[in-house]
Amino acid sequence: MKLFFTVAFLFAFIFQGTSQNKATNNVSHPNVHKIVVKEVLQTTSYTYLHSDEKGKLKWLAIPKMEATAGETYYYQGGVEMGEFKSKELNRTFDSILFLDGVISPDIVEGGKTSVTKSPEKSKTEDVKLNEVIEPAIGGITIKELFINKVKYAGKVVKIRGKVTKFNSQIMGKNWIHLQDGSGNSGEFDFTATTADEVNVGDVVTVEGKITLDKDFGSGYFYKIIMENGKVTK
Numbered sequence: 001m002k003l004f005f006t007v008a009f010l011f012a013f014i015f016q017g018t019s020q021n022k023a024t025n026n027v028s029h030p031n032v033h034k035i036v037v038k039e040v041l042q043t044t045s046y047t048y049l050h051s052d053e054k055g056k057l058k059w060l061a062i063p064k065m066e067a068t069a070g071e072t073y074y075y076q077g078g079v080e081m082g083e084f085k086s087k088e089l090n091r092t093f094d095s096i097l098f099l100d101g102v103i104s105p106d107i108v109e110g111g112k113t114s115v116t117k118s119p120e121k122s123k124t125e126d127v128k129l130n131e132v133i134e135p136a137i138g139g140i141t142i143k144e145l146f147i148n149k150v151k152y153a154g155k156v157v158k159i160r161g162k163v164t165k166f167n168s169q170i171m172g173k174n175w176i177h178l179q180d181g182s183g184n185s186g187e188f189d190f191t192a193t194t195a196d197e198v199n200v201g202d203v204v205t206v207e208g209k210i211t212l213d214k215d216f217g218s219g220y221f222y223k224i225i226m227e228n229g230k231v232t233k
Helices: 002-028 105-109 142-147
Strands: 033-042 046-053 056-063 072-075 079-086 091-098 156-170 173-179 190-194 203-215 221-232
Touching (some): 142 156, 156 190
Parallel strands (some): 190 221
Antiparallel strands (some): 156 203
């Protein structure tokens, strides 16, 4: 009988500890959503996750990463878009939530008090273009822009480069990543928003106003960005 009560006490202690951990996690991360992946669709720049959140199915879009059905992730925030058409998939989503990344279960369930999104960066943002693109007439290089960013803040500039990444109609804008072979220390990939469309591999010139420390919300923060640029080829 004494052994029975000892075992029962141990089980109760373990269960109480587990419940307290779960409660602590919920308090630590009140705005974190849990999903289970049901289907994965891959494109050049994005990974689309058809996910189950508390029995409700929804589509999420995140920067390209490896993912498989059955995996569990967490996320925060996001920008929801209705009637979003993916040209690569030739498919229109009734509703889709764009995120800047998902959170590993190890972080949330491990009891940490802060969470960090963990998308895999696009290779185009990590690998420098192995060729030199001549600047546009009256334009500047990406290296010059990064070195003297304060000088160009609020000014209209021209940047000529090769399109390394293109995302269509995210938050109502097209997003272009350009490289011209200049720059170093990770400061060689330049982002511009535009209403124009381009293809990866195109060499184009974008002209527009430079903005520093632009925060679009939901994790879309840029130290340097050109907004509403005009594209010429």
